[in-house]
Amino acid sequence: MSGLYFDIAHLLAGSLVLVSFMLLYQDRMFALLNVFALHAIVLSLAVAWQAFTQAAPHLYITAAIALAFKGLVIPGALHRIVQRLGIHRSIEPVGSIGVTMLIGIGLVALSIVVMLPVVTAASSIGREDLTFALSTVLLGLLMMVSRRNAVSQVVGFMSLENGLVLAAAGAKGMPLVVEISVAFSILIAFIVIGIFLFRIRERFDTVDLQALEMSRGEQQ
Amino acid sequence: MTAPGAAMAGVLLIPAAGALLLAVLPGYRLSSLLNMLFCGLTLASACLLYGMRPAGGLYLAVDDLNTVFLIINSLVGLTTSIFSAGYIAHELEARRLTLKYLRFYHAMYQLLMGAMNLALLANNIGLMWVAVEAATLTTVVMVGIYRTPAAIEAAWKYFILGSVGIALALFGTILVYLAAQSQLGEGLPAMAWNQLIAHSASFDPALLNLAFVFLLLGYGTKIGLAPMHAWLPDAHAEGPTPISAVLSGLLLNVALFALLRFKLIMAGNAGVLSPGPLMVTLGLVSLIFAGFMLYRRRDIKRMFAYSSIEHMGIITFAFGLGGPLANFAGLLHMVMHSLTKSAIFFGVGYVTQLEGTQKIADIRGLTRSQPLLGWMLLAGVIAIVGLPPFGIFTSEFLIVTTTFARSPWLALPLVAGLTIAFAALMMRAHGLVLGDTDKRHTLRAYRLAPMMLHLSLVALAGVFLPAPIVLWFRHVVALLDR
Numbered sequence: 021m022s023g024l025y026f027d028i029a030h031l032l033a034g035s036l037v038l039v040s041f042m043l044l045y046q047d048r049m050f051a052l053l054n055v056f057a058l059h060a061i062v063l064s065l066a067v068a069w070q071a072f073t074q075a076a077p078h079l080y081i082t083a084a085i086a087l088a089f090k091g092l093v094i095p096g097a098l099h100r101i102v103q104r105l106g107i108h109r110s111i112e113p114v115g116s117i118g119v120t121m122l123i124g125i126g127l128v129a130l131s132i133v134v135m136l137p138v139v140t141a142a143s144s145i146g147r148e149d150l151t152f153a154l155s156t157v158l159l160g161l162l163m164m165v166s167r168r169n170a171v172s173q174v175v176g177f178m179s180l181e182n183g184l185v186l187a188a189a190g191a192k193g194m195p196l197v198v199e200i201s202v203a204f205s206i207l208i209a210f211i212v213i214g215i216f217l218f219r220i221r222e223r224f225d226t227v228d229l230q231a232l233e234m235s236r237g238e239q240q
Numbered sequence: 241m242t243a244p245g246a247a248m249a250g251v252l253l254i255p256a257a258g259a260l261l262l263a264v265l266p267g268y269r270l271s272s273l274l275n276m277l278f279c280g281l282t283l284a285s286a287c288l289l290y291g292m293r294p295a296g297g298l299y300l301a302v303d304d305l306n307t308v309f310l311i312i313n314s315l316v317g318l319t320t321s322i323f324s325a326g327y328i329a330h331e332l333e334a335r336r337l338t339l340k341y342l343r344f345y346h347a348m349y350q351l352l353m354g355a356m357n358l359a360l361l362a363n364n365i366g367l368m369w370v371a372v373e374a375a376t377l378t379t380v381v382m383v384g385i386y387r388t389p390a391a392i393e394a395a396w397k398y399f400i401l402g403s404v405g406i407a408l409a410l411f412g413t414i415l416v417y418l419a420a421q422s423q424l425g426e427g428l429p430a431m432a433w434n435q436l437i438a439h440s441a442s443f444d445p446a447l448l449n450l451a452f453v454f455l456l457l458g459y460g461t462k463i464g465l466a467p468m469h470a471w472l473p474d475a476h477a478e479g480p481t482p483i484s485a486v487l488s489g490l491l492l493n494v495a496l497f498a499l500l501r502f503k504l505i506m507a508g509n510a511g512v513l514s515p516g517p518l519m520v521t522l523g524l525v526s527l528i529f530a531g532f533m534l535y536r537r538r539d540i541k542r543m544f545a546y547s548s549i550e551h552m553g554i555i556t557f558a559f560g561l562g563g564p565l566a567n568f569a570g571l572l573h574m575v576m577h578s579l580t581k582s583a584i585f586f587g588v589g590y591v592t593q594l595e596g597t598q599k600i601a602d603i604r605g606l607t608r609s610q611p612l613l614g615w616m617l618l619a620g621v622i623a624i625v626g627l628p629p630f631g632i633f634t635s636e637f638l639i640v641t642t643t644f645a646r647s648p649w650l651a652l653p654l655v656a657g658l659t660i661a662f663a664a665l666m667m668r669a670h671g672l673v674l675g676d677t678d679k680r681h682t683l684r685a686y687r688l689a690p691m692m693l694h695l696s697l698v699a700l701a702g703v704f705l706p707a708p709i710v711l712w713f714r715h716v717v718a719l720l721d722r
Contacts, residue, residue, distance in 0.1 A: 135450075137446070138444075138447055138450050153411075157411060173400060177400070181407065184411060191414050192421065192426055193421060194414070194431075195364075
């Protein structure tokens, strides 16, 4: 396999991490959704490139699902929800953006330190891919804990899932069952979330989770 | 299709068919009867699997280990469906649920049973992950079914924490595949558990180590181990009580089963860090943490949810300790806990419906207001804290004595944790069931039958374990003790 193949794979996977960082500092709801769509598109390119280099045609399906479903359908649907609920104002993050970015950099460094030495033994094209994938997963987690808003938590979760799909695509010859199931589970998860969002709306006229936390089950 | 194959298909397809049928069927009386019927048929197929084993494939396989889980799963599933029939009739009268929601509830119940059975039968670690995720999603929507602010908060917390846990578990699964792929080649065999366990000695230890950390954190969240337990008390307290019973009695076990499978893969490799101490530590932390938390509970369902964290801690501790005796005790404890905790939740379900509250402070004198229920709840608490003559005494006694014999220093925190939890639960139970009250409740005795059945089984196991069951458990332990 020539060096160019690796370089392009790394470029795409690296871009995914970069877009994850972009997600971290978005403070407008629509911008957040647009960046998430970009995240999914970069993912689908990365997966398609893996499909090409590994000569694994089933990965094209995964790429197509990522592009159509997560790149178009979900951001579109969330756009409509946000519009209908009238919550396109700015999002309030928990900590300051600067601190969050610094933590994010720390997490990427952590995943490099953890993954690179380990995966050398497994002679796989996806060695760096896996490192990038773990970074994306950790950044998704960070986004989920640093946001108070239900929609941005969901976006954080989906970016985390994107990292998992990248890891699954990078693992050479991983059976199709997992990729389709991941896509499928996202679909289910999204329906669930959709129901929740509307339920939350009915009760509180907001999708801000802080309102939910006021009504904790057990008052001390 | 051969008879064993049909039994295996039955365990999966009966709940699936049930979910489809119950989703379209109006009317709750017929639905709750059919719900019981489907659970009964599933139990029958699961029992058939005990006697005959179909040949395993790359996707599904039956062995000694998962038959134990399957049978206990189907049994508690059946008794809970019986309890649920009476419970939801009351909820409907109280207008907390509507007919439309009940249709959804029954379909989800069957789907949950099917997903858990699939997770247990799966030989493919990817398929197992998918099934655990499906089971999680069905319980998320059921926890939120009352649509009160507290229920939505609980379901949301459960959904977010459960998803994160499950995402970490998938990453661990991918890493295991990577470790196996260099030895077993690409494709399905590198995800088949029986292949993995046969060849795990040749896998790359560093990769397996990393994978196990992710799997432990991921599936550990689903088991409810501290400090990843935050979703568990809320989910138990705010959902319908039959779901609390199924969550505590079954779903936690399924997650534990997944973790055990990976522990066995780790144990087959000499170069990896031993998974035992990690599990022992998490188990002890959960036990002691939950023990202290029990004192501050004001909500009856939340209190028993913390008791589930405590017991999952004990079971994880026992399996982490390893060895024939500790594994045997862990397995016995798991079965006993499933039966006892679901029985307690049946009782608690009636208590909260009769008293109209979940607050411990508002409930007292149950032995006067509804003597049979009160005494049975007391029996359940006596069983769960580990007093004789119940089966949990046997398993806890075995765990404690093995710990003293093998590593006395671990016995100290273990016994301390058990004592703390014991005192807390007895103190609370005392206030609940004893004391004087003017209230008088009526409850038909037959509705307590599922609770009675569970408690008699647990009491029977405490006095006398039949030889075939001991032999069967020994086979399982031989599998666990590589």
